[in-house]
Amino acid sequence: MSPAMRLPSALSLVLAIIAGSAMGPLPAAAAVRSVELSGPRPFGVFIGDVIRHEVTITADPGLRMVAASLPRPGPLTYWLDLRGIDLEDLGTGGGVRRHRLHLEYQSFYAPLETLALEIPAFTLTLQDGDERAEATVPAWRFLTSSLREIRPQRDETGTYLRPDAAPRSVPLTGWLVATGGSGGSALLLAGLIARHRGWWPFRTRARRPFARAVRELRHSLRNRADERTFRTALQTLHRAFDATAKRRLLSEDLPIFFDAAPTFRPLQGDIERFFAASRQAFFRSDDAAAVRLLPPEALLVLAGRLAAAERAAG
CATH class of the missing domain: 2.60.40 (Immunoglobulin-like)
Structure with a gap:
């Protein structure tokens, strides 16, 4: 190639280098x-x-x-x-x-x-x-690595596998005693609670007449709420007062009742209202006035408070 033909090629290379320098280095790719x-x-x-x-x-x-x-x-x-x-x-x-x-x-x-x-x-x-x-x-x-040899040597019994290890006995005496004691304590506590609350088999105890009256009133007043049912409810609570006082209790006898059973004295106002409503129903035949004075809901609440005071008295 002649010198005249090499000159343009060399000039092009120089121009390319100058252009690349003017543009600056190309950004490198993330790596x-x-x-x-x-x-x-x-x-x-x-x-x-x-x-x-x-x-x-x-x-x-x-x-x-x-x-x-x-x-x-x-x-x-x-x-x-x-x-x-x-x-x-x-x-x-x-x-x-x-x-x-x-x-x-x-x-x-x-x-x-x-x-x-x-x-x-x-x-x-x-x-x-x-x-x-x-x-x-x-x-x-x-x-x-393998768990065993390719050709294991057998022992005297002719077998390669070892027998299972015998399970270790775990003493259970302490656990059984603790379980029995816990179960007995739970039964004793349940019995004491049932006796205190008047549940079965202590439901028929004579010295918890108000607890028995509450159960009867809940059954009767929630199923029916007419005047006849209300009179029966009043009689039920009267029988509870009589059993507690061990005599027929009238409104005139309330001071003696509170002296003999002071645990019911905080309920004196509600008890006097009950006897007043009973007088309206049984002596004046005015059931409507009795219900206004002591509605069935209030009668049931009074019975529950009397039963609670009865439990507190022991």
Whole structure:
């Protein structure tokens, strides 16, 4: 080639260098700096063992892990399961961003002799806007060991397997005594509460007439609320007063009743109103006036308060 023909080519090269210098350096694409895999010892792994890996990925500050690229827990091969995966963002520092990946595998391979196996590699995707970068986690080779010999020597009995260990007896005497004591205490407390409240089988005790009257009034007044039922309810509560006083109790006898049973004195006003309503119903035949003076609901409330005072008196 003549010198005249080489001149344009050289001039073009010089012009291209000058133009590139004027435009400045092209921006570098986002990249993964390093991938570091840390695992346990790569030998002496038996069937059922759990293998934990820790992968540290160092990349440009803007790159973040794409969650969809992470491997999903589950069977990876017929002998290897990925039991769990956890991603930790370590943040930025020193001009880079670090991600840490915690992986938990479990091996189900049962070799007859020591054998080399490999946890397969996989690729992760990191993204910064429209830019993407890939990080490849390398494969990890390890040695798995057998649980028994290929040709085990039999013992005197002609069998290789050892018998199951006999279960250790656990003394139950203390637990049985504690359980019996707790059950007996619970029954005793339940009996004391039933006696105090007048429940079955203490329901028919004569010295708890107001407790018995409350049960009868709840049954009668909630089913019917006519005048005849109201009179019967008044009579029921009268019988409770008579049983408590051990005599027929009239309104004129109330001062003597309160002196003999002071536990009912805080209810004196309500008791006097009851006797006044009873007088309207039985002596004046004015049931409407009796109901206005002491409605069925108030009568039931009074009976409950009398039963509570009766329980407090013991």
